[in-house]
Amino acid sequence: MKFGLSPRPAQTHAARAMESLTQPSPPVPREDVETIEISLLLEAIRRRWNYDFTHYSHASIRRRLDLVRRAAGLAHFSDVLSRVLHDDGFFDQLLRCMSVTVTEMFRDPDCYRALRERLIPVFKTYPFIKIWCAGCATGEEVYSLAILLHEEGFLERTRLYATDFNKDSLNMAEKGIYPERLMAGYAANHQRSGGHGNFSDYYSSSYDFVRMKGFLRDRITFSYHNLVTDGVFGEMNLITCRNVLIYFDKTLQERVLSLFTDSLRHGGYLCLGSKESLNFSAVKPLYETLDRRQKIFKKRGLVTHG
Template sequence: MNNPTSSEIELKLLIEAIYLKYSYDFRDYAGASQKRRVLHALRQLRCESISELQAKVLHDPDTFMELLQYLTIPTTEMFRDPDYFLALREQVVPFLKTYPSLKIWIAGCSTGEELYSMAILLKEEGLLDRSIIYATDINPHSLDKAKKGIFSLERVRSYTANYQAAGGKQSFSDYYTAAYDAALFDRSLCENVSFADHSLATDSVFSETHLVCCRNVMIYFNHELQERALGLFHESLCHRGFLGLGSKESIDFSGHANAFEPLVKAQRIYRKR
C-alpha cells in the first residue's frame, strides 16, 4: 500500500477538523471530487497550503462558511434531465393522485431549481395544494437562495426548453415575474414547502414520505455514505413509496437493491417493495 502524500494527509486533517469544529461531516465524500474542490478553494481564499486553510477555518467561522460554498458547489438547473420529469408525470403521478395528502422529500435541494421544478409539476397535476414538500440541504446559503426563488433571467430562459420537454402544460413564463436580469418565481409554489438544514451523513429520518428525490448528490459520496443515504430513504418512504435518483446513480450494487424495484429504470425511478 502506498503511503499517503503530504497533501492527502492535510486534506484528511482538514475534513476531520471541520467535523470536530462545526459538525459538518464530509469524511465519506468521494476523495477525488473533494480534493479538486479544496484546491480550487485554496486559490480563491488566498491560502498557500491546505494546512493554512485549516488554521483559518478553525479560528474563523466566516472562512468556514466561505469554504462550505466550494465544498457544496451546486450544479443544477430546472427540469434537469427532462425525461426524468416526464416519467414522474406519466408513471408516478397517477399513483400519487390516489393519496389524500402527500409528503415529498427533495434531499440535497441546493439552490432550489429541483424544488421549483417539482412544485410546478405538482401544480399542473392538481397535487400541490395537498402536498407538503421537505426541501433539505447542508448549505444554509443555498437554502436561503432556494427560499427567495430568484434566479438569473438568462438561465431561466434556457430552462424553458427543459420544461416543455418534461411535458409542461402551460407557458413557463406564467410561473415567474421578470425584472431587470432576474426572475422571481411565484411565491404560491412554496406555500407548503418546509426548508431545513439536513445532512445525509449525520442526520436521521424526520418524516414518512411518499416520494423522495435525491438527484446528482450521491455521486459525491463514497460507498459507505451512499449506503447510509439509501437506508434513510428506504426508512422514510411509506409502503410502496417512490425514489428518484440522478441519471448517473443506481442502487443496483447497493445492499438496499432488493428493497426497491425499478419502475422506470432508464430514469432511475424506483418503488419500495
C-alpha cells in the same frame, strides 16, 4: 597459533538492525503529504464545525478544497486548516464551495416526464402526499416539482420538503429568486418534460431577476438537513435526490440510501440521478425498479404471510 573468533550471527543481525535505524528514511512524496494534510483538515472540520466530509469521494473533495486554497491565496492545505480553526467567515466560504450547487429547472426533462406519466396517476388516488427533495441546493428542482404538480392539478394536496446542509443555498431557495437570463433554457426544459402552457406564468420579473410565484413557494417547506449526520426525515411518498450520491464514497452511499429507505412509506418512490443506482447496495432487495433509465424505484410493501 592464534585463531580469531568469528562474530556471532546474533550480534551481526543486531548490528545490522541498529544500522538500519540510524539510516534516514526516504522523504514522503509531496502527493502523500497533501493526502495527510487533507485528512487532518477534514478531521478539523468535523471536530470544530460538526460537518463530516470524510466519506465524500476523495477526488471530489480534493478538487473542492484546492479551489478553496487557491481562492484564498494559500500555499498548502495545512494553511487552510489553520484558517478553518480560527476564522468563522473563512469556514462559511469553504462550506459554500463544498456544497454541490450545479442544478437547473427541469434538468434531465425525461426524468420529469417519467414522474408525470408514471407517478402522478398513482398519487392522484391518494388524499395527500409528501415529497422530500434531498440536497435541494438553490431550489430549482423543488420548484420544478411544484410546477409539475400544479399542472397535474395535485399541488394543493402535496407538501414538499426541500433540505440541504448549505444554509446560504437554502436561503436562496426559499426566496426563489433567479437570474432572468436562465429562463429561456428552463422554459425549453419545461416543454421537453411534458409541461403545459407558458413557463413564464410561474414567475414574475423585476429588472434582471425573476421570483417564483407565491402559490408555488407556499407549498414548500425549506429546512436544514445534513445527509451525513442527521436522521430520518418524516414518512414520504416520494424522495428525490439526484446527482448527489455520486460525490459520496461507498460507505456514505449506503448510509444515505438506508436513511432514504427508512424515510419512505411502503409503496413510496425513490428517484436518483442518471449516474446513480441501487446496484450492489444493501437496500436493493427492498425495491423494485419502476424505470431503469430514469432511476425511479418503488419501495416494496410489507409482506404478509397467511
